[in-house]
Amino acid sequence: MATENGEVNMANGGSFTLTAPPRPGALPRIQTTAAVNRSSSKAGDVCHDDSVPPVKAQTIDELHSLQKKRSAPTTPKQDASAQSPTTFSTISEDERLRLQLQSISASLASLTRETGPNVVKGDPKRKPETPKAQQQHHYFTPTISTSDSALKLTHVLYNLSPAELYEQAIKYEHGSFITSSGALATLSGAKTGRSPKDKRVVKDEDTAEELWWGKGSPNIEMDEHTFLVNRERAVDYLNSLDKVFVNDQFLNWDKENRIKVRIVSARAYHSLFMHNMCIRPTPDELENFGTPDFTIYNAGQFPCNRYTHYMTSSTSIDINLARREMVILGTQYAGEMKKGLFSVMHYLMPKRGILTLHSGCNMGKDCDVALFFGLSGTGKTTLSTDHNRLLIGDDEHCWSDNGVSNIEGGCYAKCVDLSHEKEPDIFNAIKFGTVLENVVFDEHTREVDYVDRSVTENTRASYPIEYIPNAKIPCIGPHPKNVILLACDAFGVLPPVSKLSMAQTMYHFISGYTALVAGTEDGIKEPQATFSACFGAAFIMLHPIKYAAMLAEKMNKYGAVGWLVNTGWCGGRYGVGSRIKLPYTRKIINAIHSGSLLNADYTKTDVFGLNIPTTVDGVPAEILNPKNAWENKKIYEETLWKLAGLFKQNFEVFLKYKIGSDSKLMQEILAAGPDV
Numbered sequence: 001m002a003t004e005n006g007e008v009n010m011a012n013g014g015s016f017t018l019t020a021p022p023r024p025g026a027l028p029r030i031q032t033t034a035a036v037n038r039s040s041s042k043a044g045d046v047c048h049d050d051s052v053p054p055v056k057a058q059t060i061d062e063l064h065s066l067q068k069k070r071s072a073p074t075t076p077k078q079d080a081s082a083q084s085p086t087t088f089s090t091i092s093e094d095e096r097l098r099l100q101l102q103s104i105s106a107s108l109a110s111l112t113r114e115t116g117p118n119v120v121k122g123d124p125k126r127k128p129e130t131p132k133a134q135q136q137h138h139y140f141t142p143t144i145s146t147s148d149s150a151l152k153l154t155h156v157l158y159n160l161s162p163a164e165l166y167e168q169a170i171k172y173e174h175g176s177f178i179t180s181s182g183a184l185a186t187l188s189g190a191k192t193g194r195s196p197k198d199k200r201v202v203k204d205e206d207t208a209e210e211l212w213w214g215k216g217s218p219n220i221e222m223d224e225h226t227f228l229v230n231r232e233r234a235v236d237y238l239n240s241l242d243k244v245f246v247n248d249q250f251l252n253w254d255k256e257n258r259i260k261v262r263i264v265s266a267r268a269y270h271s272l273f274m275h276n277m278c279i280r281p282t283p284d285e286l287e288n289f290g291t292p293d294f295t296i297y298n299a300g301q302f303p304c305n306r307y308t309h310y311m312t313s314s315t316s317i318d319i320n321l322a323r324r325e326m327v328i329l330g331t332q333y334a335g336e337m338k339k340g341l342f343s344v345m346h347y348l349m350p351k352r353g354i355l356t357l358h359s360g361c362n363m364g365k366d367c368d369v370a371l372f373f374g375l376s377g378t379g380k381t382t383l384s385t386d387h388n389r390l391l392i393g394d395d396e397h398c399w400s401d402n403g404v405s406n407i408e409g410g411c412y413a414k415c416v417d418l419s420h421e422k423e424p425d426i427f428n429a430i431k432f433g434t435v436l437e438n439v440v441f442d443e444h445t446r447e448v449d450y451v452d453r454s455v456t457e458n459t460r461a462s463y464p465i466e467y468i469p470n471a472k473i474p475c476i477g478p479h480p481k482n483v484i485l486l487a488c489d490a491f492g493v494l495p496p497v498s499k500l501s502m503a504q505t506m507y508h509f510i511s512g513y514t515a516l517v518a519g520t521e522d523g524i525k526e527p528q529a530t531f532s533a534c535f536g537a538a539f540i541m542l543h544p545i546k547y548a549a550m551l552a553e554k555m556n557k558y559g560a561v562g563w564l565v566n567t568g569w570c571g572g573r574y575g576v577g578s579r580i581k582l583p584y585t586r587k588i589i590n591a592i593h594s595g596s597l598l599n600a601d602y603t604k605t606d607v608f609g610l611n612i613p614t615t616v617d618g619v620p621a622e623i624l625n626p627k628n629a630w631e632n633k634k635i636y637e638e639t640l641w642k643l644a645g646l647f648k649q650n651f652e653v654f655l656k657y658k659i660g661s662d663s664k665l666m667q668e669i670l671a672a673g674p675d676v
């Protein structure tokens with residue numbers, strides 16, 4: 001296993017840049033994280049994948065106006081004076097809420113997780129006969145009174161159904177609407193993507209030894225005290241509200257290694273998102289839920305205090321492994337919760353010899369399982385959702401001695417440019433119960449315009465996995481046969497498919513390359529190369545070499561074959577060539593699944609030394625070798641060498657680590673990279 005040396009740990013020392021103190025009387029506007037990051041931190045300090053530029057709107061109303069498109073003129077204009085006041089059947093709704101709500105404030109304010117809320121049935125203030133439909137709900141009641149904030153009654157809406165959450169969202173959350181297909185469209189506010197540079201982890205005696213710190217690591221350190229400051233801020237905020245949402249759910253379909261999670265949040269949208277993304281307990285399982293293994297306090301609407309030590313912006317996502325808690329301040333992007341829990345799994349599971357994978361996963365009729373690794377936007381969700389195969393999951397998995405299991409209960413698809421024609425299964429999953437984040441729709445017909453990027457490029461749909469018709473439930477499968485590494489290469493020099501040796505698989509897994517264009521509107525012509533170890537450096541907790549060693553061991557043991565698939569550009573870089581057509585990538589993936597590609601004829605490419613097939617059924621042969629696909633061979637060569645150089649530079653940091661007892665394996669892995 002890798003030996004972590006002191007050097008790496010120390011490298012983190014100077015990487016915290018506090019925003020410059022404001023001059024008296026000239027308080028600066030609170031900047032969004034992305035803006036702060038751009039001005040204050042050097043690229044490469046921490047993992048830098050998929051942070052999304054801030055939205056253009058300055059106020060909620062402006063944001064909201066981006067979301068709705070003017071209807072066609074046929075829409076009858078309503079006379080404002082003739083409009084009835086918002087009569088949303090208030091009486092029954094209020095009565096319904098009153099029945100459901102209970103105080104949780106004392107337990108929220110408690111610093112001791114163990115004295116969490118008691119679950120009782122029904123409202124203790126009410127006389128016995130609770131209507132039958134409501135008896136199934138569970139309600140919290142405070143058991144202790146520890147702080148002033150306990151005097152404020154905060155009601156808990158516990159594991160509400162999607163229908164109830166829709167009503168809550170539409171009634172109380174600005175920018176929430178039902179779309180024509182029945183999905184709940186909503187806005188995530190200023191943050192429309194994750195904020196990896198605001199993800200902090202408490203460094204204590206244990207985690208200082210165990211976790212990966214320093215250059216390249218996603219774990220920005222914070223101390224226990226600062227965590228408690230942020231925690232108190234989040235909890236006080238939640239307590240100041242009239243109501244909070246609580247979800248009790250599971251992670252990991254492998255029942256032996258299942259984790260119980262509790263998510264406390266302030267928005268119905270967040271509760272519905274987690275309802276979709278985590279595994280939904282049966283009524284019996286909920287009855288016996290007990291103490292959660294991990295709790296999220298999501299106070300995303302409320303900022304952290306920028307003058308708190310360690311804070312570099314108004315956003316902070318804080319993980320405390322010892323307390324088994326996560327606190328979210330200053331971002332409402334829902335993906336922060338699911339990916340935060342994924343990080344936690346990246347810590348807990350390897351301790352049990354289970355490898356966590358940032359990959360999609362599906363299974364053929366012959367029970368052949370394929371993994372799809374890749375950074376955001378490379379095609380994990382799209383390619384694992386395959387009408388001819390069973391979907392095990394689109395994003396987060398475990399590989400144990402028993403095989404693979406999905407960590408989640410739902411999928412989170414990018415929906416920019418989505419169409420029924422291109423991706424029917426995902427398109428059809430966008431119905432009642434699905435959360436649609438930051439999409440633009442017609443004001444009147446409520447038809448979503450997936451092409452519109454007014455709010456963000458990173459529009460998303462979150463739906464329960466059973467909304468995909470051929471989902472494999474329970475979401476588990478045997479050991480993988482194929483391990484497919486996806487890279488969206490905007491340089492256009494990686495072949496559409498290559499068969500990898502074990503050493504090459506490790507080289508590319510550790511490198512975790514993709515190159516995307518950083519937002520079309522910014523006019524950025526140069527592709528941005530990103531290297532994110534294990535195709536998920538933003539979520540790993542231990543040193544990447546530890547996961548890589550586990551992957552090598554499992555692939556060897558179960559005879560899995562590695563493949564590199566470029567889902568990006570072909571025939572030239574971004575701006576010159578074009579993105580490889582999805583139907584072609586699907587044909588390539590089919591050939592991998594069927595085994596036909598194993599027996600194809602191969603040639604070796606220069607520089608990267610990749611084995612590429614000369615033919616693939618249904619794919620034009622001239623695109624299989626990028627050199628043939630490029631018109632200008634000279635620019636092709638230059639671009640190829642440039643990318644190879646970037647790979648080499650990125651890999652240098654890993655050379656001092658060992659896999660196994662000596663450095664032999666690491667040398668072999670290095671030799672499997674490009675010759676530069």
Ligand SMILES: Nc1ncnc2c1ncn2[C@@H]1O[C@H](COP(=O)(O)OP(=O)(O)O)[C@@H](O)[C@H]1O
Nearest residue numbers: 376377378379380381382414567580581582585
């Ligand atoms: N050849 C291709 N292969 C895979 N995806 C493609 C391809 N061409 C375009 N796309 C688009 O790229 C995006 C991939 O996103 P997604 O599957 O959500 O990625 P991930 O799950 O890895 O974040 C989708 O919008 C998909 O339609």
Ligand SMILES: C=C(OP(=O)(O)O)C(=O)O
Nearest residue numbers: 050194335375376377412
């Ligand atoms: C949810 C995310 O993952 P992905 O893009 O890999 O689907 C994310 O990066 O916020």
Ligand SMILES: [Ca+2]
Nearest residue numbers: 047048049532
């Ligand atoms: Ca990265």
Ligand SMILES: [Mn+2]
Nearest residue numbers: 380381395412
């Ligand atoms: Mn995805």
